[in-house]
Amino acid sequence: MTKEFFTATPVNQVFDHISEFARVGDEKLPTAEACGRILARDVFAQTSLPGFARATMDGYAVRAAATFGASESSPAYLEIIGTVQMGMAAQTPVGHGQAAAIATGGMLPEGADAVVMIEHAARLDETALEVYKSVAPGANVVAADEDVAAGRKVLDAGSRIRPQEMGLMAALGMETIRVFKKPVIGIISTGDELVEIGQNPAPGQIRDVNTYSLAGCVTQGGGIARTYGIVADRLDALRHTCTRALSETDMVLISGGSSVGTRDLTLEVIESLPDSQILCHGIPIRPGKPTILAKTGQKAFWGLPGQIASAMVVFDRIVAAFVGHISGNALSYRQYDRIPAVLTRNLASVQGRTDYVRARILEHQGRFYAEPILGPSGLIRTLVAADGLIEIDMNTEGLEKGETVFVTLLR
Amino acid sequence: MTKEFFTATPVNQVFDHISEFARVGDEKLPTAEACGRILARDVFAQTSLPGFARATMDGYAVRAAATFGASESSPAYLEIIGTVQMGMAAQTPVGHGQAAAIATGGMLPEGADAVVMIEHAARLDETALEVYKSVAPGANVVAADEDVAAGRKVLDAGSRIRPQEMGLMAALGMETIRVFKKPVIGIISTGDELVEIGQNPAPGQIRDVNTYSLAGCVTQGGGIARTYGIVADRLDALRHTCTRALSETDMVLISGGSSVGTRDLTLEVIESLPDSQILCHGIPIRPGKPTILAKTGQKAFWGLPGQIASAMVVFDRIVAAFVGHISGNALSYRQYDRIPAVLTRNLASVQGRTDYVRARILEHQGRFYAEPILGPSGLIRTLVAADGLIEIDMNTEGLEKGETVFVTLLR
Numbered sequence: 001m002t003k004e005f006f007t008a009t010p011v012n013q014v015f016d017h018i019s020e021f022a023r024v025g026d027e028k029l030p031t032a033e034a035c036g037r038i039l040a041r042d043v044f045a046q047t048s049l050p051g052f053a054r055a056t057m058d059g060y061a062v063r064a065a066a067t068f069g070a071s072e073s074s075p076a077y078l079e080i081i082g083t084v085q086m087g088m089a090a091q092t093p094v095g096h097g098q099a100a101a102i103a104t105g106g107m108l109p110e111g112a113d114a115v116v117m118i119e120h121a122a123r124l125d126e127t128a129l130e131v132y133k134s135v136a137p138g139a140n141v142v143a144a145d146e147d148v149a150a151g152r153k154v155l156d157a158g159s160r161i162r163p164q165e166m167g168l169m170a171a172l173g174m175e176t177i178r179v180f181k182k183p184v185i186g187i188i189s190t191g192d193e194l195v196e197i198g199q200n201p202a203p204g205q206i207r208d209v210n211t212y213s214l215a216g217c218v219t220q221g222g223g224i225a226r227t228y229g230i231v232a233d234r235l236d237a238l239r240h241t242c243t244r245a246l247s248e249t250d251m252v253l254i255s256g257g258s259s260v261g262t263r264d265l266t267l268e269v270i271e272s273l274p275d276s277q278i279l280c281h282g283i284p285i286r287p288g289k290p291t292i293l294a295k296t297g298q299k300a301f302w303g304l305p306g307q308i309a310s311a312m313v314v315f316d317r318i319v320a321a322f323v324g325h326i327s328g329n330a331l332s333y334r335q336y337d338r339i340p341a342v343l344t345r346n347l348a349s350v351q352g353r354t355d356y357v358r359a360r361i362l363e364h365q366g367r368f369y370a371e372p373i374l375g376p377s378g379l380i381r382t383l384v385a386a387d388g389l390i391e392i393d394m395n396t397e398g399l400e401k402g403e404t405v406f407v408t409l410l411r
Numbered sequence: 412m413t414k415e416f417f418t419a420t421p422v423n424q425v426f427d428h429i430s431e432f433a434r435v436g437d438e439k440l441p442t443a444e445a446c447g448r449i450l451a452r453d454v455f456a457q458t459s460l461p462g463f464a465r466a467t468m469d470g471y472a473v474r475a476a477a478t479f480g481a482s483e484s485s486p487a488y489l490e491i492i493g494t495v496q497m498g499m500a501a502q503t504p505v506g507h508g509q510a511a512a513i514a515t516g517g518m519l520p521e522g523a524d525a526v527v528m529i530e531h532a533a534r535l536d537e538t539a540l541e542v543y544k545s546v547a548p549g550a551n552v553v554a555a556d557e558d559v560a561a562g563r564k565v566l567d568a569g570s571r572i573r574p575q576e577m578g579l580m581a582a583l584g585m586e587t588i589r590v591f592k593k594p595v596i597g598i599i600s601t602g603d604e605l606v607e608i609g610q611n612p613a614p615g616q617i618r619d620v621n622t623y624s625l626a627g628c629v630t631q632g633g634g635i636a637r638t639y640g641i642v643a644d645r646l647d648a649l650r651h652t653c654t655r656a657l658s659e660t661d662m663v664l665i666s667g668g669s670s671v672g673t674r675d676l677t678l679e680v681i682e683s684l685p686d687s688q689i690l691c692h693g694i695p696i697r698p699g700k701p702t703i704l705a706k707t708g709q710k711a712f713w714g715l716p717g718q719i720a721s722a723m724v725v726f727d728r729i730v731a732a733f734v735g736h737i738s739g740n741a742l743s744y745r746q747y748d749r750i751p752a753v754l755t756r757n758l759a760s761v762q763g764r765t766d767y768v769r770a771r772i773l774e775h776q777g778r779f780y781a782e783p784i785l786g787p788s789g790l791i792r793t794l795v796a797a798d799g800l801i802e803i804d805m806n807t808e809g810l811e812k813g814e815t816v817f818v819t820l821l822r
Contacts, residue, residue: 087604107615163627164794170623193498203500204518212581216574383575
C-alpha cells in the first residue's frame, strides 16, 4: 500500500508547500516584552523623529553664515545670548552674529542652523565668543525628520523584533504592539524501545532523547513545545495521541523509529485522520531521508526519523522554516547566517541527494576551517561536537579538501 | 577634577577587567526548560550510550565471519532463528551460520557482531536466508559505548545548552540540571530631555528609547532587564537610584546624555558610592568613546553614551561579554559568529581608535557584500537597517572598497 507513495520530494520542492499552512493569530504585547517576537502589523511613523533639530555635539548654536571665513588667524566674533536648557525650547531666537551654548541632544534655537563644536570656539567672557572654524549650514545638527519622517512605513509586518526595533517603536510612543502568537508545537515520540528519561533502561531500551532535543529546537525556533511523551508503536494509541495533539497545537512532530514498520504506521495514522493529505513521503537528504510531511486541516504534521541526529538536522534545515512561516516570520531563514570555511577533508556524496554534514569550525590565522564530524545519525555526541552543518547540493558528487564551503550554524 | 581620569582605555584592555567581576549563583532546572542556559557543573556520563550494541539498519544480525566471501553469484546461506523485538534483549544467541531479523535501533543479540542490510539478503522461507554481500565485524552496528563511554566528561561547565546538549543530558537520565541563574541587569536612563514613551514630548524633549533598546539587548544577552525609568540629571536623584539598582541587581547600566556635564555627573555618582573604583573612563572607539566602566563592590557599573546607536554598539561589542562572563558563560563571544563580506565603499578611520560601522549585508551571486550605513549615532533607523557591524581595527587607517571585511551580526 505504502510503496506507491514513496516518490521522494527534492528538498527545494518541500519548501514549495510552506505557504499552504495557516499562520497563527496575533496578540497585543507591551513593547518592553517584544524582543525576538514577530511583528503582526506594518508600523508607520505617527511623528517625525527626533521631532526637532538637535545638536550632535557640545558647542554653540549659530547661524552658519556668521562663521564663514573664520579661522585660527581670523576668528569670527559672536555674541552669546544664553544657554539652551536640555529638554526645553530655547527662550530666545539666535540672530546673525549671535550664539547660544548647547549640549549634545539640545534643541536648536529658532534662527540657528548649525553648531560650532566647543573645541573650535573660545568664550572670552559672559557674552563674547571667538569662533576659529567656519561651519556649513546643518553642521553638527540632525534635522527634525532626519531619523524618521512622519507618515513613512518604518517596519514591515513579519519582521523579527530586535532591540533596535524595540527602540524605534518606543521612540514613536508605542507602548504596546501587535505580534504573532508563538505557535504551539506538539511533540510525540514513538517506539517500543523508549523509556522516560527518569527510568533506568533495561537491555534493548533507550531513554527518550528526541522529546527533549526537539523541545529545545522548538523553543529556539520561537515556538512553544508541548510534549506528549512516548506512545507505543500501535495504531490505536498513536492515532489517539495524534488526534489530541492536532486539536491542541498548531503543528505536530512525531519522531519514530526509522524502521520501515514505524514509517508505515505513521502513514497509516495520517491516512486514518480526517481531512488529511500526504505531501512528501521521503526527502532525498542525508540524514533524514524517511521524513514525512502531511497536511491535516490547515496544520503540518511531520513524521521525523527516530535517529536523533537525523531528526535534529531535518528540524534545523526544513521544519524550522515551516515553524517560522506559521509564526508570521516573513524571512524565516536568513540566507547569510552561514559562514564560509575551508574544508579539511574530502566529502563524498551522490548526485540526486542533498547531504548535511555535521562540522566543527576551527579558526587558524584568521581563517575558518570546517572539520566534518562523521558518525551514524543515532549518535548525539556528533551534534554536541558540531558548530554547524555543511550542505552538499544534490547536483554535486562531493566536496574536496581545501574547497570553501558554507556552514550554517547550529545555535 | 575629572580631567585627570580621562585617559582612555584601548578596547582590548577593557576586556582584561572581565575576570574581576563575580559570577552569579546557580539554580536547579528541569532539563526540558534549559535551552539557552549556561551549565554550572561539568557533566560526566554515568552510563555508556547507547548502552548496548544497536543496529543502524533494518536487516539481519549475524556473525560477520559467516558472510565472508558472499556475493551475488555465490551467496552465503544462513539459518533465521527469530526476530529481535524492539526494546528487548534477544531471546536466543546467534551462532555461526545463524541470523536474527532486526530493525534499526534493535539490540544486537549475543553472538552477533554485524548487521546485513535487508537489501543485501533474501528470505527464502521461514528459516532460510540468502546473503549476497559480505559484512565486516561492526558493520551497520553502533557499539555499546560508541556514543559516550561511561565515566567520560561529556559537557563542560560554562557551556551554553543547545537542543543537542538537552538531548545528551536526557540520554544520560538527567531530569534536572544545575545552571547559572540569569543575571539581573539594572537599566537607568538619565537626561532632562527624556519623557516616558507614553507621553507626548514637548519641544526639546524626546522619548526614552534607551531603556527599551537596552532591555532588549539584555534579554538577548541572556539576562533579565530591570528598568528604573528616567532619573533627572541631578546628583542626589541619580545617586539614590544607582544605590538602589546596585543592591537589587547584578550589574547596572546608566545611559545618559553624552554631554560632558552628564559624564561628570556619572563620575561624581560613582565616586560617592562606597567601595567604588573607576576602571575605564573613555574608550577609543567610535561610536561609544565616552563609555565609563566602574567596579562597585563585585559589580560592574557602566556609564553608556546617551546616543542610542552608541549605547547599543557599546553593549553589543563590549558590555555583552561582561554579561556573558557573570552569566557563567565560558565562551561569551563566539569568534566565528561573523561573516566575511566585500566592502562596497571606502571607509575612513583614524589610527588609535576602533571603529564599529553599521552595515547592511547584501547577497549577490553567492557573495556577501557589506554596505556601510552612515549617520549620526543618535539615529535609531541606522541600527534598524543594519544587519551587523564592521570593525575597523585601531591600527588601521581605514578600509578600501572591494576589501573583504568581517561583519559581526546584530541579532
